[in-house]
Amino acid sequence: MALKLKNYINGEWVDSLGSGYLDVINPATGQLLALVPAGSGKDVIIAAEKAHEAWPAWRNTPALQRIQYLFKMKQILEAKGDEIAEICTRECGKTLGESKAEITRAVENIEVACGIPKLMQSDFSEDIARGIDEFYIRQPLGVGACISPFNFPVMIPFWFMPYAIATGNTFIVKPSEKVPLTMARIFELFEGLDLPKGVLNLVHGGRETVDAILENPLVPAISFVGSSPVAKYIYQTGVKYNKRVQAQGGAKNPVVVMPDADVETTVRIIADSAFGCAGQRCLAASVVITVGSAGEIFTEKILEAARSKKTGDGLSPETEMGPVISPESKERIEKLVQKGVAEGARLLLDGRNISVPGLEKGNFIGPTVLTNVDPDGELYNTEIFGPVLTIINVSSLDAAIEIINKSRFGNSACIFTRSGSAARKFRHDALAGNIGINIGIAAPMAFFPFSGWKESFFGDLHGQSGHAIEFYTQTKVVIERWHDEWSRKF
Numbered sequence: 001m002a003l004k005l006k007n008y009i010n011g012e013w014v015d016s017l018g019s020g021y022l023d024v025i026n027p028a029t030g031q032l033l034a035l036v037p038a039g040s041g042k043d044v045i046i047a048a049e050k051a052h053e054a055w056p057a058w059r060n061t062p063a064l065q066r067i068q069y070l071f072k073m074k075q076i077l078e079a080k081g082d083e084i085a086e087i088c089t090r091e092c093g094k095t096l097g098e099s100k101a102e103i104t105r106a107v108e109n110i111e112v113a114c115g116i117p118k119l120m121q122s123d124f125s126e127d128i129a130r131g132i133d134e135f136y137i138r139q140p141l142g143v144g145a146c147i148s149p150f151n152f153p154v155m156i157p158f159w160f161m162p163y164a165i166a167t168g169n170t171f172i173v174k175p176s177e178k179v180p181l182t183m184a185r186i187f188e189l190f191e192g193l194d195l196p197k198g199v200l201n202l203v204h205g206g207r208e209t210v211d212a213i214l215e216n217p218l219v220p221a222i223s224f225v226g227s228s229p230v231a232k233y234i235y236q237t238g239v240k241y242n243k244r245v246q247a248q249g250g251a252k253n254p255v256v257v258m259p260d261a262d263v264e265t266t267v268r269i270i271a272d273s274a275f276g277c278a279g280q281r282c283l284a285a286s287v288v289i290t291v292g293s294a295g296e297i298f299t300e301k302i303l304e305a306a307r308s309k310k311t312g313d314g315l316s317p318e319t320e321m322g323p324v325i326s327p328e329s330k331e332r333i334e335k336l337v338q339k340g341v342a343e344g345a346r347l348l349l350d351g352r353n354i355s356v357p358g359l360e361k362g363n364f365i366g367p368t369v370l371t372n373v374d375p376d377g378e379l380y381n382t383e384i385f386g387p388v389l390t391i392i393n394v395s396s397l398d399a400a401i402e403i404i405n406k407s408r409f410g411n412s413a414c415i416f417t418r419s420g421s422a423a424r425k426f427r428h429d430a431l432a433g434n435i436g437i438n439i440g441i442a443a444p445m446a447f448f449p450f451s452g453w454k455e456s457f458f459g460d461l462h463g464q465s466g467h468a469i470e471f472y473t474q475t476k477v478v479i480e481r482w483h484d485e486w487s488r489k490f
Ligand code: NAD
Pocket: 147, 148, 149, 150, 151, 152, 174, 175, 176, 177, 205, 206, 207, 210, 211, 225, 226, 227, 228, 230, 231, 233, 248, 249, 250, 251, 281, 282, 383, 385, 411, 450, 452, 456
């Protein structure tokens, strides 16, 4: 009998009040790992009530004391990193190195949030008029919630949660139902924090659970990361219920390769970006736009790099690229590749239907490379979210930027060049929220916001750092006058 996951509400592990369960499957082996609650609106109602009850005491706990729990949180994630990474790889498919890297990213966000006593400070103006001072304070909102995607089971809740609780909110985490085990284990480990009951809660489920979060009046702030159509739905529905929403969406990340770029380094970095995590990174390089003579040499070299990638079970130390998350995802990606070919693209490397000995039930797709891709076609304009790299050749940087700026996505855009002026023009003109100059994955560190533009983001304040702190606090402006004679009377 497979393990049935429980929710963690008000400091206790409890069964979901819904009756349905979904399979959690290892994407490399097809093995059933556990059963996760399909979710119930009632679970959310109880979690929100308990988190709301815990809030007054938590917000009145001095920030310096609140962050002591975060210091312990960091220590737990570091001490148990290998165990967490293994669970993450087992349910998500990425390599152990990739799982460990996302734990590091989670820890960095905890470290930044440990600075809350300073970061939450505000401005004070003395004598805005004679004897009158004005200042503002930042106060928490209440109960926050984050709804996260399958591709970073550890990192993404930490773009929000440490900031939310450090600023005095209580919190609900809703992991992806495809990868719930990693966060379930992290919550077990976090019992060692001895946080007051109700401050951190875990609720499993799918759409019904998400809708219940969106509608619940006790949850005023929602952080979402996932695909663009769902991000848009979350944003619009949350706003309808008068909530603050930050909703990070899907992507299609272009990388421009200029003729003066260093070929070896550029190819190595782009191959890692395109095929790492089996292309299931929201910052994965998915389109390379070569300029002029860069086309021929880049294409030849990236093919060599792609062919050499070893695909397999992420738990094996030799594996460089794991499976995609599900059979449905594999089928969708393979159909898109076929569509691209029908649109006139040339398939230079076909990773469809590769077989990994001993892992015949895994959802493997090998690195796939297409050239001659039509920028107006479906392949170019759809987020593939798999190890598929498409290449377009254009005659100038202007033409490359024009193609980039037509995209409905704006998560990231990168350029490889030795020219400072090309890089500067690119940085200035490209319509994307995260720019990489000779960088393959323009992932902001925890002390910068994870920007995203156009349909890659709905809202105004992003995850991480100062944006997360602003998102999870509201400003209260105080104008103050003290009369001398009044103070003398007391
Ligand atoms: P997804 O949108 O399918 O699911 C994300 C979350 O939304 C899950 O928790 C899921 O339970 C919930 N959900 C799914 N469908 C829903 C619906 N119809 N109504 C309400 N809730 C729903 O995304 P995914 O497949 O888990 O993750 C991959 C996507 O996430 C990709 O598009 C990727 O680009 C994106 N992503 C974006 C960022 C970023 O920072 N912009 C980071 C990581 C991943």
